Amino acid sequence: MKRTLILLCALAVTAVSAQEKKGKVYKFEDVKTVGVTSVKDQSRSGTCWSFSGLAFLESELLRAGKDTVDLSEMWVVRHTYLDKAVKYVRMHGKANFGGGGATHDVMNVIREHGIVPEEVYTGLQYGTAKHQHKELDAVLEAYMSAVLRSHNDPMTSTWQKGFNALLDTYLGPVPEKFTYKGVEYTPESFAASLGLNMDDYVSFTSFTHHPFYTQFAVEVPDNWAWGMSYNVPLEEFEALFDAAIDNGYSIFWAADVSEPGFKWNQGFAVVPDATVESLEGTEQARWVKMTPAQREAAVLNFDHIRKEKKITQQMRQEAYDSWETTDDHGMQIVGTAVDTLGNKYYKVKNSWGTTQLYGGYFYASAPYVAYKTMNLVVNKNAVPKELRRKLGIK
Structure with missing residues (x-):
């Protein structure tokens, strides 16, 4: 929960505009959707980036x-752990290490190590039916700390x-061949x-601290591989x-989901307007008398x-620079929709299982997507031709 947004919202608690019509609840109608596979459950693991990236490729x-x-x-995840560990040592521990990852990691692993079906490699070797990585992450981090403490002696590749033995124990040995x-x-x-070319997938972002129409590595901890994004x-x-969905392509989406307007169980994500349009004296008096808990509610x-x-x-x-927008979660945008007032939303496939109002999907408003997207990945053929020309994307 972000303090800045809460303080701003507090000013507007009684300022319900004409557009906020009582009785108009958050219900949605799909406008266009693309093909998807089943909703998965990352459970207690920080691997949303892998689940959403593969959901994107499955589509x-x-x-x-x-x-x-x-x-x-x-x-x-298995291959990213090792690649990340190698870089962590090369950076003398001055890099991010853990279960998190970025959009580029999925394509990098498939490009370098290939891919296998779920039935061939489930990664469930630790006695549970669902992924629970708390122990795995703690063990790997402790191991890497011990490796770094040996820096005064000659370091070997042993x-x-x-490290691989630990991964074998928790996730399972990697198969050389399978049927x-x-x-x-x-x-x-x-x-x-599969016939997919990993070089067909390009990342985009939109910030002003780098020149537009150039590429840069978005400065977030989970972008440990320094994957590049086009800045537009x-x-x-x-x-x-819209160009992607309208032409039948889904979107690999990295965004912030820690906003007060992110309502997973209610099935939507919005950015409520905190502008004070009117504040009657009696209303202000009522507000002042509220307890902090009542104000927040x-x-x-x-x-x-x-x-x-x-x-x-x-x-x-400003939200990025103040850490109000952070790289929280990877998801897949699979369609467009409207609410009961005709406002535009994007339909999002999540990886938190199906025990939720829309069976694992939610609807993110166009303002939320514009505000809280860190970066997105799309097939280059979904990019408008004029923008491809500007960026030199072949």
Whole structure:
């Protein structure tokens, strides 16, 4: 929960605008959706980036007319752990290490290590039916701390064997070959059989601390591999979302989900307008008498559709620079929708299981997406031609 937004919202608790019509609750109608696979559950693991990235690629396979394939999230996680550990040592521990990751990690692993189906590598070797990585993460971090403490002696590559042994124990050994639907594959040959080119997927962001129409590595801890994103103005950034969905492509979406307007169980994410339009004396007096708990409950009341902020480039930048917008979560945008007032939303597939109002999906308003997106990944063919020309994307 962000203190700044709460304080701003507090000023507007009684300022219900004409657009906030009582009785108009948050209900949604899909406008257009793309093909998707089933909703998965990352459970107690910080691996949303792998789940959402593979969900995105599974939709790419459906778009290309291929059969439904359930790809292994833990295969990607396993290889990312090792690649991250190697870089962590090379950086003398001055880099991010843990279960988190970034959008680029999924494509990098498949490009370098191939991929396998879920049934071949579930990563469930620690006696539970769902992923629970608290112990795994703690063990790996402790191991890497011990490796770094040995820096006064000549460091060898033996530590990598020990690290891999831990991964084998918790996630399972990696198969060199496997049989899937009667055909024998290696991870590399299976990746090739899918017909997806990892170089077709490009990342975009929109911030002013780097020049527009250039690439830079978004400065967030989980971007440990320093993956590059094209930087474009907000107007063109927003247009990317519609261009993709309108043409049948989904979006690999990295965004902040720690806002008060992110209502997972209620199935939506919005950015309520905190502008004071009117504040009657009697209303102000009532507000002053409220306890802090009562004020917060009133501010965060979403029993009707709230007017939302108009998002600007400056707002995005200020939220990023103040750590109000952070790289919290990876998801997949799979469609567009409208609420009962006709406001635009994007339909989002999450990886928190299906025990939720919309079976694992929620609807993020256009302002929320414009404000809280860290970066997005799309197939380059979903990018408008003029923008591709500006960026030199072949």
